[in-house]
Amino acid sequence: MISSSGSLVEMASAADLIQRKQRSEFLSNVKGTLYTAIKGNPELIPSILTLALNDIMTYDKPTKSGGPNGSIRFSSEISRPENKGLSAALNLVEEVKKEIDSFSKGGPISFADLIQYAAQSATKNTFLASAIRKCGGNEEKGNLVYTAYGSSGQDVTTDLEISLQRSGWHAVNKWGLFDRELGRKDTQEPDLEGRVPQWEKASVQVMKDKFSAVGFGPRQLAVMSAFLGPDQTETEALLASDPDVFPWVQKYQRSRETVSQTDYEATICCRHNTETSATDEDRIRRRDVLRCVGATIGMEMISSSGSLVEMASAADLIQRRQRSEFLSNVKGTLYTAIKANPELIPSILTLALNDIMTYDKPTKSGGPNGSIRFSSEISRPENKGLSAALSLVEEAKKEIDSFSKGGPISYADLIQYAAQSATKNTFLASAIRKCGGNEEKGNLLYTAYGSNGQWGLFERQLGRMDTQEPDLEGKVPQWEKASVQEMKDKFSAVGFGPRQLAVMSAFLGPDQAATETLLASDPDVFPWVQKYQRSRETVSQTDYEVRTIHYFLKEKSVLLKQELAKALAEPSTGARPKCVYQIKVVPRMVCASGPGLKTNPHVDLITTLTKLSCLGQQINYEAYSYPVQKVDFSKLKL
Structure with missing residues (x-):
């Protein structure tokens, strides 16, 4: 089912799948053990946070020690x-480590890992405890509130997660990728003295200097205030005395406030559907009023937040929901259109890249602003052959604008989301192909090992503005005729290097294989091309069968040998024998990592496209939202 991979798709070997499952189960047990221990000792939460920060802050950037x-x-x-x-x-x-090591099948957990996961667990305990407190001590309701509002999308929580995770030297967002960074190694000697300030005695300038020394600024200092001593309120008061840190302290304090009950009631009532029949025009049903009251009571339970928790205002939640629903419809429309015209995928990718590459870094002009829609720009030599892709986008725009309640979608947005959809179509088509054409299995495979979980940040950048005139000519190379040096120079001019050039090879013309052959001729780009090509390879079915049979013979497992023989005797459907997932240890079948090049082509491609698609753009995060019709309360009848 995953025996080979398309040009844009990376699949995991059976050994990788087993390792992921083992690590996931182990981490789940680690977090459960930490949660129980910290829940039983809540008074230690501030100390645990500071412990993790102080272990981090011995970092010396020049020597990377x-x-x-x-x-x-x-x-x-x-x-x-x-x-x-x-x-x-x-x-x-240390006590938790003893318990974890007692059930670990893969060796003892490192203190380096455990201390950071203890900080994560302490932070989550604080979020959850606050939610339960707002629900009158009801754990079930508190868990529900935490799941909905605890750490998904709010500024304070997101910034805290980013800062904590970057402290582990991985610039990622959300806890998901934090959890993937399991495997830190313990040092065998203490770090050098004098690198960590005494936070409770330090001046704000000393704190700023220390955060700056490890690559952070006032924003991260403000959001990490709970890590700087036992009294967060006192720490924030001190930080607020500094003009650089004050705006961020103020922002996070304000963002922890929520709207009053009265405001919430008004907003909830405004959400009532007023498009009723003529007989119901002058009245609202009694059960709708009760729903409003019930919603108000529910909001009262979460109307204020603890020191580490932020709640969104009702208006924000409505806008997010509107934008989310709109984006879902946009992606559905694009998916259908591109699925029906797969031959246009290379052109759509190049269309998006060429709209981006008009960006001029010194003047911060151009970029993904939809200028390529103008006839004078689409007819330029570098855009030859892209008219059909633009026509598809224009047709999709007509359909999207017909159902949009928040105004027409911009070409700037639509072209970039078309590139996203084209990329995802390619990933999904490859997964379905590996499943013998079975769409259901292909979708399942893509969901498990595709790229859905990596697009979050890209999809938040909805709200680009269209320019009203073509961008200047001569800024975009003719990719099919350009030398590698010209490509490198162009990517460098917008702030990218050989790595990003290699991962964007599918965007540089209709023939990705030919493009990669050309790129591989350059010594700077070659290692990345080689890396991405290797990482797209998996073992063949024959190799797989041989290695699996060898394992079973070695272990003399009669039952599994019979199951394997039965599976191999059946007509090939492209699927792997079920018994492989019962193996606990399998020799690694693919060496997908070159020395010193630890990366994932899926993540690199999505990250690069996300950064490129925002060059020179001021994102309007309220775009495509719309006012909700208000209810005339004078007509309210019970």
Whole structure:
């Protein structure tokens, strides 16, 4: 089912699948153990947060030494002045480690990992405890509120997660990718002294200097205030005295406030559907009023937030919902249109790239602003052959505008989302092909190992503005005729390098294989082309069968040998024998990683496209939302 991969698709080997499952189960047990331990000792949460931060802040950027390596476990380091009062938190971590090591089948967990996951668990405990408190102590309701509003989409929580995860030197967002960074190694000696300030005694300038030394600014300092000592309120008061940090402290304090009950009631009532029949025109049904009251009571339970939790206003939630529904319809329309015209996929990708590459970094003009729609620009030599792709976009726009309640979609947005849809169509088509044409299985495979989970940040950038005139000529190369040096120069001019050039090879013309052959002739681009090509390879069915049979013979497992023989005797459908997923240890079948090049082509492609698609753009995050019709309360009858 995953025996080979298309040009844009990477699939995992059976060994990878088993390893992922093992790590996922292990991490789930780790988090469960930490949650229980921290829930039983809530008074240690501030110390746990500071413990994790102080283990991180030994990092020295010039030498790339120190950092979250578990060095704080050594008695000579935990006894330093900056770590005063953290011994109890370290003792909790040590006790948890003993329990985790007792059930770990893959060796003991490192202190480096455990301390950072303890900080994650402490943060989540705080979020959840606050939600439960707002629900009158009802854990079931509190869990529901936390799931809906705890750490999904709010500024404070998101910024905190980004800062904490970047502290592990992985610039990612959301807890999902934080959880993937399991595998930090412990150092065998304490880190150098004098690198971590005494936060409670330090001035704001000292804190700023330390955060700056490891690559962070006032924003991250403000959002990490809970990590800087036992009293977050006192820390924020100190930080607010600095003009650079004050705006961020103020922003996070304000964002933890929610609308009043009265405001919420008005907003909820405004959401009532007033498009009723003539007989119902002058009245609202009693059960609708009761729904409003019920919603008001529910909101009252979450009307204020703890020190680490932010709630969105009702108006924000409505706008998010409107934009989410609109984007879902946009993607559905594009998917259908592109699925019916797969031959246009290369042109759609190039159309999006060429609209982007008019960007001029010094003047911050051009970029993905929809200028390529103008006849004077689409007719330029570099855009030869892209008219059919533009026509598809124009037809999709007519359909989308017909159902949009928040105004017409911009070409700037639509062209970039067409590129996203074309890319996803390619991924999905390859997955279906690997499943012998079975769409249901292909969709399942794509959902599990495709790219859906990586598009979150891209999809938040909805709200680009169209320009009203063509961009300047001569800014975009003719990719099919350009030399590799010209391509490198153009990517460099907009802030990208050989790595991004290699991963965007499918956007540089109709023949990706020919483009990659050309790119591979350049010594700077060659390692990345080679890496991405290797990572798209998987073992053949024959190799798979041979290695699996070898394993079973070695283990002398009669039952599994019979099951394997039966599976191999059946007509090939492209699917793998079920028994492979019962194997606990399988030799690695593919060496997909070159030395020093740890990357994922899916993630790299999506990350690069996300960054490119915003060049020079001021995103309007309220675009395509619309006012909800208000109810005339003078006509309210019970």
